Amino acid sequence: MTAERFTATVVGGGIGGLAAAAALARCGLEVTVVERAPSFGPAGSGLMLYPNGVAAADAISSRLGRRLRAAGHVIGPDEERVLLNASGRVLAREKIGRLGWPDGTPSISILRTAVQNALIDEVSFAGAEVRMGTVVCEYEAGRGPVSLRLSDGSTHCADLLVAADGIWSSVRERMVADGPPRYCGYTSVRSHTPGDWPWPQGFVANGNGVQIFAAPVADGTLYWTAKITALSGTWPQLGPEAAQRALAELIAGWPAAIVRLITESDPADVAVTDVHDRDPVSRWVEGRVVLLGDAAHPMAPALGQAANMAFEDAAVLAAELRTHVVDGGRGDFDTALRAYQQRRVERTARVALLSRRQGLLDQGAGAVRSLVRNTAMSLRGRKDAALHEVTRWAVSASAA
Template sequence: MSKAVIVGGGIGGLATAIALSRRGWDIEVLERAARIEALGAGLSLWPNALRALDALGVGGEVRSRAREEGSAGIRDDRGRLLSRTDVAAIRDRYGLPIMLHRADLLEILRAAVPETAVRTGISVTGVAADGVVTHATGEVTGDLIVGADGIHSVVRRAVCGDIAPKYAGYTAWRVVLAPTEPMGDLGETWGRGERFGFAALPDGRVYCFATANLPAGTETDGLAELRRRFGDWHDPIPALLAAADPAAVLQHDIYELPPLPTYVSGRIALLGDAAHAMTPNLGQGACQALEDAVILARVADEDVDLTRYDRERRPRTRMIAARSGRIGVVAQWSWRPAVAVRNTVLRLVPASAQVGALGTVLDWTC
């Protein structure tokens, strides 16, 4: 029986563990944290990710704990519509994305992995191309080593050397709250160097996210900062901020990886944020990690040469990461004349063009 050592117990690592165990592999997941859990944030999964989850055998359960997500489009900070999403056309051509809490997805994935296969509280310190993984309590050897350990991956050093993530230029806040009134579907608002979005979760709560251009490492006072920046924007943003708990607000600077020269070396393969950490503007970070897991398991099971995984995944993920990065740059423009041009162009782009542009991302099959 072949053995895989998976470094990282997040979405990509657990999905890979499921995919390989379904193919008869012995798996060992090494997770640095003492427990596998998610911070309070919502997560959208697009149809390409749902196909990957179906291939893992958990798609039905994920859907049962999610809600189908439409979109109210993009507005300016006064509430004027800039871009309307053709929800019906997206549903007919691709299927709609779903929205759920990230913790629910992790719980479903964790339950599908053999209990004894996951070791928490294990910090990996080094990986060799011959399959030896060194960690805080010893060593373990695998026929396949999977680097699913995030944007600051230790495993990536064994594949590509030291590659520093790049700050995208803006920070993000996230919060899950219970609104005083029922909310509709996803809405996003673009201002000048700032954005605010919200999406309804299946249990009636609302996931809100916001961004602002700030120097890396800028500390803010969380909810108070959000209320200062967005409290006079259009409804329902002020009401959402009024309902938020200051202790529930999370802030993280947005980083992305430069394009890597390869995702594989010897017995080692990278996936998810360890390989292609991207900005969240297309909602594809977790989706691409799920795709990675399915393809890596298939390739590793069929061929000891992992370069086929690299050829399948690197061009696609680089394309999506670059596209997401470009959207973020435009969305975060702060110079008033540029913002005026951006908003005018958004109003002129037909909804049908937006639907067609999604094809290269959503038409993936496994």
């Protein structure tokens, strides 16, 4: 007779939620994802999966790791990223290929939609269920299974509730009650553009209160993100098309190829959001309810680590559940969740605070701060001082 499988409900169908669903299903749990959106659509521009994120994806499933490599641009060991000022002068050539070599785990620049599609496929392959247009309205957490009431009126119990519902997480609000996220002082306008570019391996261009990051994804396409120092709400209220025009006007004196990168994006693919983060917290667990991804540790995008940290969370949570819950049918959720929290809190707090600090440096609003940022990049030959440290990670490692 087959033993009954432990169950998990994952709230949120973003990168963290889907990665968690695939990881938990692969370690033997019966998993259901509930996502409030009625369907999966295009997921925005692009992102960097650094060696730590790729290692975590590989740990979740070698099949997933292969799919991500095939769908994105795998950065080779000799690849460089050009660091420029607003006039186009080269400040440095960052040797980003060295992040992943010689151990062989590369960085991958990739469209978010490609990551989403790979994860949806992996979730399906692992046997997890996805329920779209569904919200967890209420839950009751004690020492045993979690009782859930969904927006369709149904109720059920799960042995584990994983909250991967993002920076505005309702589960986090109930558990931690730390109020709204913190505005970081800048906004993000982003998209992707096909074409033939002078910097096909990617670049970072730095102006007064503006930084534009671009990286190749496939077939000559670059995804780009502009971070702009501004008052909260200024850019999102413009809408995508007007924000795209305003950005092009803001950088009109920059090299023509960079301006063209912005103007030749399809306005339908442009996303505009203010950047928020939260102060780190040490409590991610309440009974059998656990936070993951941006619900646990939202961070500024300056180090490009939000998706990577979510992949890490998913891999570590699955590893601890496999050890303490699934193997031998022990069902020791308390130990598993405590171990997950212990392994993840310190690392993610450090990365979040490093990202906050790097974001402030990146923006360089004002002549003096712009000079400080550009000089720092020239002297150290890289954009992010802490990135090499952050990307050294393995799923079997300790929290440090």
